[in-house]
Structure formats: structure tokens, C-alpha cells
Amino acid sequence: MAPIRLAPDARPDVWRGGLAWTEEGGWWQPWRLPPGRIATAHASGLVTRARMPAGVRAVVRTDASALELRTHAADDDVTSLDVVVDGALWRRTALTAGAATSQVSLPPGAKVVEVWLPQFGELRTGALVLHGATYAAAVDEGPRWVAYGSSITQCRSAAGPSRTWPALVARRLGWDLTCLGFAGECHLDPVAAGAIARTPADVILLCLGINVYGAASFGPRTFAGQVSGFVQAVRDAHPRAPIAVLSPIVSPDRERLPNQAMMTLEDVRRAVTDAVTTLRRCGDTGLHLIDGPSVLGAGDAHLLLPDGLHPDADGYRLMAARLAPRLAGLRPAPPRPATPV
Structure with missing residues (x-):
């Protein structure tokens, strides 16, 4: 044979x-x-x-x-x-x-x-x-899910490639995963927004903020607006797909430590929250916020690596266990009203 x-x-x-x-x-x-x-x-x-x-x-x-x-x-x-x-x-x-x-x-x-x-x-x-x-x-893997983020979405320290938190969530929910986690490189690049826009997707998750904090790639004046622009570019291409935005998980040493742009991690998380809240107020009810510390918070800091930033293998398993039910509840967005000229 x-x-x-x-x-x-x-x-x-x-x-x-x-x-x-x-x-x-x-x-x-x-x-x-x-x-x-x-x-x-x-x-x-x-x-x-x-x-x-x-x-x-x-x-x-x-x-x-x-x-x-x-x-x-x-x-x-x-x-x-x-x-x-x-x-x-x-x-x-x-x-x-x-x-x-x-x-x-x-x-x-x-x-x-x-x-x-x-x-x-x-x-x-x-x-x-x-x-x-x-x-x-071939096997039908179910609804198509795109997850964009940083090293915490790429999950180098997971036990293996089938045990990253995106892989575990996809297995639990029966979703077809496209993982766009880029260690150190989640800076809201237009090429990433364009790639998500052109990729068929039924559900989208955007994990935003930690690389912007680490590299100070945006500051207090620009970051929330950049988040809004990135999300709107994705929304324009996927008018009915539910979009969730995950703010940074906890990193105890960084929470109140200003970076070179004079933003603490708490400031970054607040800017992500403000951007999502404003877009929802403008009519995008299919946009959802997931607070990072509700996925991995101060009580879970023992599951971080010695760098105090990246989860270990057990931390990624916990993230999957907490994120899966949150994501499972997402529903397609209703038709959006016409934007006034």
C-alpha cells in the first residue's frame, strides 16, 4: 500500500x-x-x-x-x-x-x-x-476563531503546541483556531489588522496592551486611539463576528511602574477598557471586554515565570479554563446602524 x-x-x-x-x-x-x-x-x-x-x-x-x-x-x-x-x-x-x-x-x-x-x-x-x-x-473543525496577541498568546512556555491556551480553548469549544500571537510584536500593526480583516472568522479575540507597555510603542495621547482604530478596521471587515478584547493579565512588578512613555500597566489596561467602552457606546454592541486580571490575577501570580510576566504551563491551562466559558457565550453581532455622515 x-x-x-x-x-x-x-x-x-x-x-x-x-x-x-x-x-x-x-x-x-x-x-x-x-x-x-x-x-x-x-x-x-x-x-x-x-x-x-x-x-x-x-x-x-x-x-x-x-x-x-x-x-x-x-x-x-x-x-x-x-x-x-x-x-x-x-x-x-x-x-x-x-x-x-x-x-x-x-x-x-x-x-x-x-x-x-x-x-x-x-x-x-x-x-x-x-x-x-x-x-x-479532512475534518470540519467548527467555527473559525482568530486570536491575536503577544507572547502570552504564542505561549512559548506551554507544555507543548497542543497545550497553549488558544489550543486548549479551541479543543474545548470545537473551534478552528488561527493563532496570531507574536512574542514581543503585538503593536497594532496595520499588516496584522489587514491579515485579520482578510481571514474568514466567526469569532475574534484581540489580546492587547502588554507589548505596548514593554516597548512604550504608544503613549497616553495615542494608545487608546490606536486600539480603537485597530478594532474598527477588524470590525469593518467582519461586521457580524463577535469581537472580544482581552486587556493585559496581571504582572505585579509592572502594575504601577511607569514605562518610558510614562504609562503604568494599570494605565495601559485602563486605556484598553476606555477604547472598548467608547466603541460600544458608539454602537458596536458585538464588541466585548475581558478584563485581564479576571483571567490571571494577583492571586495567581505564583503561576508566572520568574520574569513576573509570562505564565508557566499551569498558568496557561488556567487561562484556558477561565477564558473558554467567557468566549463560548459570544454571539454574532447584530446589524450595525448606518453611521451618520
């Missing part, structure tokens, strides 16, 4: 979570922002993060007895590769710099197999190869 090869160009119905793929030297490079437009961000760090396949996965219904996947990691910062079978973690494989071939035996019979690429580290992949399979069918 000949193996079944599932390449991203031939089976885009199987490969999920990437906005685009480019072929590079016999490998496939997943992109989480459009490669033809990303140069307009003028941010090399964002380009690097966009080449990291957080949330990118192959999902297939099959009777295969084994799978094989070739990967090429740019450096040793790469995290692991997860194989999930019928919703349960089956195998986690550590990766290092360079080329590697992962070979995994699978349980007999029909099952849904998910291969999650690492959430951190630049990585290219070959085709997913199924051995002993008579079929390889």
Missing part, C-alpha cells in the same frame, strides 16, 4: 492555522502573516515571529498505522511537536536545530490525527506522510 502524502499546497483542507505557505528549497514555510505584505511592517522581529508556526497543524481522519513528518528548525529555540489522536496527546517529540524526521506509530482503526507544529521557533516542514492508510479525509 503506497503512502499517502499530504502537502500544504495539495491539501490545504488538512493543513490548518497558517495564512499562507511558501516553498523554500524543498520545504514548506508556514506564514502567520501574509508574506507578500509583511515587509510593510518594517519590523524584522515580526517577520521572524510570523514564520513560527504557533497553532499551525495538520488535522486528518484516517486509518493510518503510522505517520512521518520531516521538519527543519532554524535554531535550538524551537519547542516540541505534538501528535494528538482523538483529542488526547499521543506523542510529544522534542526538536533541535536542523533537519529531523519524526516517525510515530498510531493506534489501529479509524481516528482523527492532529500534528501540531511547534509554537515557538522558526520551522519549515515537508509533507505529512501516512503509512498503511486507505484514506485521509
Whole structure:
């Protein structure tokens, strides 16, 4: 029985979570922002993060007895590769710099197999190869969900790529995840707003503020307006999709510490709240605010890494447990009234 090869160009119905793929030297490079437009961000760090396949996965219904996947990691910062079978973690494989071939035996019979690429580290992949399979069918993953944010959405310190909080929420709710978490690079870039605008979505979550605080990329005069503009660009493209905005989770040492723009983390959180409240008052009742400390607050600070900023693996699991019911309650926005000229 000949193996079944599932390449991203031939089976885009199987490969999920990437906005685009480019072929590079016999490998496939997943992109989480459009490669033809990303140069307009003028941010090399964002380009690097966009080449990291957080949330990118192959999902297939099959009777295969084994799978094989070739990967090429740019450096040793790469995290692991997860194989999930019928919703349960089956195998986690550590990766290092360079080329590697992962070979995994699978349980007999029909099952849904998910291969999650690492959430951190630049990585290219070959085709997913199924051995002993008579079929390889795509799986409907439900409502399409886009989550945009920082390293706290990319989740480097999660136990594995299938255990980031966006992946856990998507599994619990039966949603089809596109993760646009960019460590250190969530600065409301127009290229990100455009990418979300062009991506089909039934639910959208925007996790805003912590990178703006860290880099002081906006200040008291500009930040709330930038949040409003970003949200409105997304709303114009998705008039009926519920949009939730998550303000920064707790970071005890930063709460009242001014950054270079003279904003504390409390100030940043207040600006996000003001922007969302104002947009709702202007008629966007499909826009929702989730207060970051209600997801991970002062009483949960023991779940932060020593940097006092990033959750550990248990912290990400708690975030998923608290966010899932909040997001599950979102409903499509009602038609918006015409804006007076």
C-alpha cells in the first residue's frame, strides 16, 4: 500500500492555522502573516515571529498505522511537536536545530490525527506522510476563531503546541483556531489588522496592551486611539463576528511602574477598557471586554515565570479554563446602524 502524502499546497483542507505557505528549497514555510505584505511592517522581529508556526497543524481522519513528518528548525529555540489522536496527546517529540524526521506509530482503526507544529521557533516542514492508510479525509473543525496577541498568546512556555491556551480553548469549544500571537510584536500593526480583516472568522479575540507597555510603542495621547482604530478596521471587515478584547493579565512588578512613555500597566489596561467602552457606546454592541486580571490575577501570580510576566504551563491551562466559558457565550453581532455622515 503506497503512502499517502499530504502537502500544504495539495491539501490545504488538512493543513490548518497558517495564512499562507511558501516553498523554500524543498520545504514548506508556514506564514502567520501574509508574506507578500509583511515587509510593510518594517519590523524584522515580526517577520521572524510570523514564520513560527504557533497553532499551525495538520488535522486528518484516517486509518493510518503510522505517520512521518520531516521538519527543519532554524535554531535550538524551537519547542516540541505534538501528535494528538482523538483529542488526547499521543506523542510529544522534542526538536533541535536542523533537519529531523519524526516517525510515530498510531493506534489501529479509524481516528482523527492532529500534528501540531511547534509554537515557538522558526520551522519549515515537508509533507505529512501516512503509512498503511486507505484514506485521509479532512475534518470540519467548527467555527473559525482568530486570536491575536503577544507572547502570552504564542505561549512559548506551554507544555507543548497542543497545550497553549488558544489550543486548549479551541479543543474545548470545537473551534478552528488561527493563532496570531507574536512574542514581543503585538503593536497594532496595520499588516496584522489587514491579515485579520482578510481571514474568514466567526469569532475574534484581540489580546492587547502588554507589548505596548514593554516597548512604550504608544503613549497616553495615542494608545487608546490606536486600539480603537485597530478594532474598527477588524470590525469593518467582519461586521457580524463577535469581537472580544482581552486587556493585559496581571504582572505585579509592572502594575504601577511607569514605562518610558510614562504609562503604568494599570494605565495601559485602563486605556484598553476606555477604547472598548467608547466603541460600544458608539454602537458596536458585538464588541466585548475581558478584563485581564479576571483571567490571571494577583492571586495567581505564583503561576508566572520568574520574569513576573509570562505564565508557566499551569498558568496557561488556567487561562484556558477561565477564558473558554467567557468566549463560548459570544454571539454574532447584530446589524450595525448606518453611521451618520
